[in-house]
Amino acid sequence: MQFIRRQSDWIKLRSLGSRTEKEYDLRKLKVAVLVPDGASDLPLKELGGMTPLEAAQTPNMDEVARLGSIGLLRTIPPGMSPGSDVANLSLLGYDPRLFYSGRGPIEAASNGIIVPRGWTAFRCNLVSTDGERMLDYSAGHISDDEANEIVGILSRKLGDSRTKFYHGKSYRQLLLLEGDYTGVVCTPPHDITGQSILDHLPKGENSARLIELIESSREVLSRLDLNSRRRKEGKLVVDLIWPWGQGSAMELEPFPKRFGLSGYCISAVDLIRGLARLAGLEFIDVPGATGYLDTNYKGKGDAALCALESGDFVFVHVEAPDEASHEGLTEEKVKAIERFDKYIVGPVLQFGEKYVNLRIFICPDHPTFISTRTHDSSPVPYALFGPGIQSSDHALFSEEEARNRGPHFDEGWMVMHYLTGREAWPQI
Secondary structure, eight states: OOEEOSHHHHHHTOOOOSSOGGGOOGGGOEEEEEEETTOOOOOBGGGTTBOHHHHSOOHHHHHHHHHSEEEEEOOSOTTSOOOHHHHHHHHTTOOHHHHOOOHHHHHHHHTTOOOOTTEEEEEEEEEEEOSSBEEETTTTTOOHHHHHHHHHHHHHHHOBTTEEEEEEETTEEEEEEESOOTTSBOOOGGGOBTSBSGGGSOBSTTHHHHHHHHHHHHHHHTTOHHHHHHHHTTOOOOOEEEEEEEEOOOOOOOHHHHHSOOEEEEOSOHHHHHHHHHHTOEEEOOTTOOSSTTOOHHHHHHHHHHHHHHOSEEEEEEOHHHHHHHTTOHHHHHHHHHHHIIIIIHHHHHHHHHOTTEEEEEOOSSOEETTTTEEOOSOEEEEEESTTOOOOSSOOSSHHHHHHSBOEESSGGGHHHHHTTSSOOOOO
16 A cells, blocks of 8 residues: 655656646635544444444445546554544644644634643543443543532632632533643543553642542532432443643634634534644534534534535534444444435535536544454545545545545545645646
């Protein structure tokens, strides 16, 4: 497998593709980036040796692959953690090695929270444990109202002039601490389901303050009436906070300046909202978008069409395949991929039939394996259709098809330069 690595390679591979120059005008280019989070996976026994992408009925993604180009790209640079923060930063066209400072400051930006100089921002999950092992990284996907109540109590009991709690969305909260904690080793809670808490507590210099907060949160949360109600209703008890993904304040060059296109972002996840805000993209709130399996797929598809009508660029992110992977729900992951195909890719593809200058790019941000319930840093499949893109003929959208075709990209962040017309798409 040959990966394209350097800008010199771009110039050598320039080509107009299968359409003639008269059929489109890159000065009127529109770009739709559609991201089924964590959709890429390994072959599974329960699916007859197929991956969820192969098992799902995805006629629209298959059509994009057939009409255009399909290959692999790396969204996670070597040595970096395979998180959605790093991966989606790459898909938006920013080299994570230069711009990334941590997940916490991105989610702080999503909520309009300024991280002061000399402070560190953490993503702070509300989790459920049995006292020794991590049971659920999301506390049973706790509701916004319950989470907001808990964060208010944590602020009163544990907050002070050097410790600030902020409500995010569902189980995803924020913690700001005065001081430099960027060197502390923190483990994402979704990576340790069923594993020992003690073995994965924060480690390194300044970790004692974090461990103190985690232990203090257990005492505070054990007294909540809310938890008594949840226990009676058969729900998981929220018994701990889990800070991770820390970083200092982060800045991005505005997307319109960097790529010459202005537009919109659609997602139910604070992380993506934060990246959009930092990149200078407008954010569209979709009623019923939850960041979970029950998200409003059709609403996101409708919003994508509105964005393409009024702007040059739209980035649509759907969290559901990733959530299904973390919970080990194979059937739900297949269903999430099929809904993504029907309600988001389908309408955007129809829009492309009447607007010849539209490029449609489909790509998971990273693989999330059902077998391990965690992210992976291996390359992901992409499909691209639009002006200047040569047809791959009979390809389907799957990991195997992507491996056997191309082009392949070793540095995924460079692909946005191609999508936006900064460089001609390489033909092979």
